[in-house]
Amino acid sequence: MGKINSATGLSICIFLFISFSLNAQNPAHKKPISELFHALQSKYQVQFNYDEALVSGITLEAPPNNLSLDEILSYFEKHTRLVFSVLNKNLILVNQKPPLLLCGFLKNIENHDPIESATIQGILNSTTSDSSGYFQLEMSQNKDSITIRHIGFKTLVAAFNDLKSGECSEIFLQPKFQNLSEVIVSNYITNGINKLNDGAYEMNFSNFGILPGLVESDVLKLIQAFPGIHSINETVSNINIRGGTNDQNLILWDDIKMYQSGHFFGLISMFNPQITQKVMLTKNGTDVSYTDGVSGTISMQTEEQVNSNFKGNIGVNFTDINGFSDIPIGRNSSLQVAARKSLSDFVKTPTYREFFERISQNTEVESNNSNITNSDKRFDFYDTSLRWIYNMSEKDFLKVNFINVSNTLRFNENTVVDNQEKSKQSEVSQNSIAEGIQYKRLWNKNFTSTLEAYETDYKLRAVNENILASQRYLQENKVSETSIKLITELKINNSFTLLNGYQFIETEITNLDDVDNPIYRKKISEVLRIHGLFSNLGFRSKSTKTNLDFGLRANYIEKFNKTIIEPRFSFNQRFLEYFTFEILGEFKNQSTSQIINFQNDFLGIERRRWQLSNNQDIPILRSQQFSTGLNFSKAGWLLSTEVYEKRVNGITAQSQGFLNQYEFVKSHGSYKIFGLDFLIRKRLHKFNTWMSYSFMDNTYDFEDFEPYPFPSNFNIEHSMSLGTSFKTKNLKIAVGLNWHTGKPTTEPVDGDNIVDNKIIYKDPNSSSLDDYWKFDLSALYNIKINPNTHANLGASIWNLFNVDNIINNYYHIENNSVKEVKQHSLGLTTNLVLRVFFN
Incomplete structure (x- = not known):
């Protein structure tokens, strides 16, 4: 599997545009219908009686010359919303069809x-x-x-x-005929978001509303609207589900595990929203068919319905140009293709500049050695997604998926040596490529089977040129994973369903450090093979008011000769018509995690590298979680609350991003969280208003660290969001406020805080940054162009009041004194989108 360069990504977008053109009528051969009326009046000696406003903007290809007048009128009626009434031999009345x-x-x-x-x-x-x-x-x-x-x-x-x-x-x-969860709360925050009876949340983009600050359905930004989910540094590549780190999230695209999640190194999602039909978010009570993701699961799905008519769209915003097409292939098959390409090769928009400044903060890209200047800074990204489905028969269904994603940042380092100018290029790139196949068989109305297989590959690579030392430093982090899964579902009767399955996973992770002067090369490649057996018994009462799932998963890890048993359950009870009560619980484990060796790894842009557990100093991550919740829904009101306790064992200090006295200490421990998630929402006519609140007490327990326990680096103790949206037939508007307490931080001690060229710190995470808040706005307007074409015009403003939020900080020694370095959030960031839909 080779890489696709940026020119290829652009070619794909051009190909999509051409495909749209080929599926649309050529406007060069069309004429205003009023001109056609005039020609017919002279030819057939008739008079058309119509309102000019009625026919304004209607264009058609001229009908064939061999048609009669009646056939021509039928041709007009077939291709327009007009109806023609012949009042006598010479007068034809033109009206709009009801x-x-x-x-x-x-x-x-x-x-x-x-x-x-x-x-x-x-x-x-x-x-x-x-x-x-x-x-x-x-x-x-x-x-x-x-x-x-x-x-x-x-x-x-x-x-x-x-x-x-x-x-x-x-x-x-x-x-x-399968064990599907049912909706217990519809329109949870906005249209298209539903809560299911197994505790998961479904986002369906076929009828999605609008959220503040977003005009595109960026999956990984949308889920941050849920209580209990944050991004500690405002990126989609660092989403924290109930206080966990991003590497503890299982991210699936059509059941393919993805090890990369963002473009712009985390500022926008890499998953094209045009091809993503729905998303399932699970914070607890995970389905036994899934492994990994000790903090949560984000599962994205493409459309599984064969489309009988061509449809597509092409759009442009302040970061990229993108396109999508759904092409029918016969009656039983269809192909979906989506592609995006950044605009940075053509224009540097204000949004691009804001994003670039954000990702390059406090990195070698922004500031280099005082004798070196950086120039020709260039950033590029693209993604391509493909989904082919084939209804082989009424009982057989086949789906094939492919995704390719790339991010590349390049810049030149320039200096003068012996009165001669020298220049070398440094760069960092991040790529993912994956393929998957799924075959479903409906044996009878009570028994189905599903066979899934995928191959996913991720590569992070950086070349850092030290022009003064004539040294090249190459770093690589590669992940290659193969999985095969078989699932069977048996409907025992109208109340009980039994799910069973087996999964094999092979994961290889390679890390490379290569220096050419002096010569140094260290390459470590490790492989883990895991066999998983799982079973789940589901119960649905005849009234559908009681729902219970209880399952077990057993993972056998070959390398460690170790078997891990994981019970999982979800219970949901509806009572007093408007109330539902739920209890969720799960045990999970995971063998991959991300670590940070040094803050300047990969030019400081993407510091984290994937690593496999070795069952020693990098243990297997294991989590236990329990939660209980209550929901009330009536007359447009929704009140939802959930209390949870969660513990994750086996975390390493290197995976937590310490920037204090424990930055270079290798140790492992655990974190424990007690938390509460609350949401209240009211729908009134065209308005939808909501408020969410989260409380979290997230503490570390590292035996080698003192004192313990102490607050986690991801402990956002209080957070709240307020939002309201307004919707008419063609217009959607949303405004919202986000606030949370500051991230924990560690300050140097007062007075003499440098000993032996080391900073002396106070107790870890004993202080906090200032509170974070921002106000967002978005609007989307639908424009009807003709019966087969319409467009969306949207605008958004992120951080409307340009609040200077500090989202991270650290300290270093400069000129024998301690200096603070701050990382700032995005300032006021605007975005515009224009999208044209073809049917």
Whole structure:
């Protein structure tokens, strides 16, 4: 597998644009319909009577010359929203067609119960079903198709003509024959976010609302809207789920494990939102089919429905140009392709400059040796995603995935040696490439099997040229992982479901340090092979008010001859109609983690490198978590609260990013968290308002460190967000405030704080940075261009009041005194997006 360069990434975007053009009518052959009327009036001696405003903007290709007048009028009606009435032989009245309305009641085909919160998607509009299963949707023309989706039912795609119009008929959906969670709270924060009965959260982008500061559905920024989830340094590559580090998150893209998550070295998500259909977020009670991720799981999924019509979009914002196409291949197959390419090769936007300044803070890119100047700083990123699905039969389903991601930062180091100018290029790059295949078989209505396999590769590489010492320092961190998984699901009866499976994982991690003067080379490559067996028994009461899952997973690690048993469970009970009570628990383990050797590793841009556990000084991470929660939902009100306790053993000091007296100390220990997550939300007409609050007491326990316990580097004791959104048919607006207490920090002692050229610190994390707060704004407007084309125009402002938040600091010795270095958050950062959709 080779790398794809940035020119190839750009070529992909151009290819997508051409594909859109090939699937659209050529506008060069179109004429205003009023011109066609004039030509027909002379040819057939007729008079068209119409309002100029009615036909303004309507263009068509001229009809063939051999058509009769009646055939031409039928041609016009077929391709426009116009209707023609011949009043006499010479006068033709032109009017607009009345809207086509489709209404119906969605019901479960097995018990005829109404289906609430289903998404009904047309060509231009979408809606959801109410508590009685009722919906109403305006269609553009008779040939339009609609897609009806619900998490517990098979997706239905039907043409308008195939459904009864003029009356609200019953439309029946078939339940999926597998153990699926049901929605217990819909529109958790905004439209498209639901809480499920297994404690997980689902984000469905087919009917998504809007959140403050975001106009694109950046997955890893969206999940930070949930209570209990933060980013300690504002990046998507350092998301902290309930106080854990980012490497403790299991990130899946169509069930492929990803070891990289961000573009711009963490400022935006690397997962193209145009091809991502839904996201599942799990903080506790993880499905037994998943391993790793001792802090949480973020699982992204692409569309599993074959699209019968071409659709696509192309968009541009202040960071990149991107495109997406969904191309039908026959009746039973479709191909989705998405690509993004940064704009930095063409223009340096204000957003680009703000992002570049943010990632290069306190690194060799920003400031070098006093005798060296940096120039020609260039940053580039691209990603390409592909998904192909094939309905082999009514019982067989095949999905193939591919993703390729790249980030590259280059700059020249310049100096003068012996009156001669010298210049050398340093660079750091981060790449991921992965492929996956999934085959599902429905043996009968009670038994299904799924076979999954993937290969994922990650590479972080830096070349640091020391021009004064004539030295080149090469660093590499590579991860290569292969996995095969088999899952079977048996529906025992209407209440019980049994899931069983096996997974094999082989992970190889290589670390390289290579210096050419003096010659030094250290390369370490390690491999772990893990076999996992898992089983889960699910219970759903006939009333669906009681839900229980209890499972066990056993992981056998060949290298250590070690077996780890992990029980997991989730319980959910609905009572008094509007209340639900839940209990969640899990044991998990993971054999990979990220460490920091030195703060200047990889030019200081991306300091963390992946490393395998050795069962000694780098133990296997093991977590235990228990939580209980209560939800109330009625009349647009939602109150949700959850209390949890979590413990993770086997963490190393190098994985925690210490910048105090423990920066270079190698030790391992644990952290323990007691926390509370709370959310209140009110929906009123077109407004949606919410407030979330989190409390966390996160402490370390390292036996080699004193005193212990002491606050974790990721202990955000209090955090709160306030937001409100407004939505009409074409306009969405959201504003919000985010606040949290400052990150823990360690200050030097007062007075004489340097001994033997070392800083003497106070107790670890005994102080805190100033509180963090920012105000965000976003707006998105939908523009209808014609029946087959519409556009979104959006704008966002991050940190509207340009608050100078300090998100990290550390101390070093300079001129025999202690100097503080501060890392600042993003200042006021704007973004604009224009996206055109083709159907």
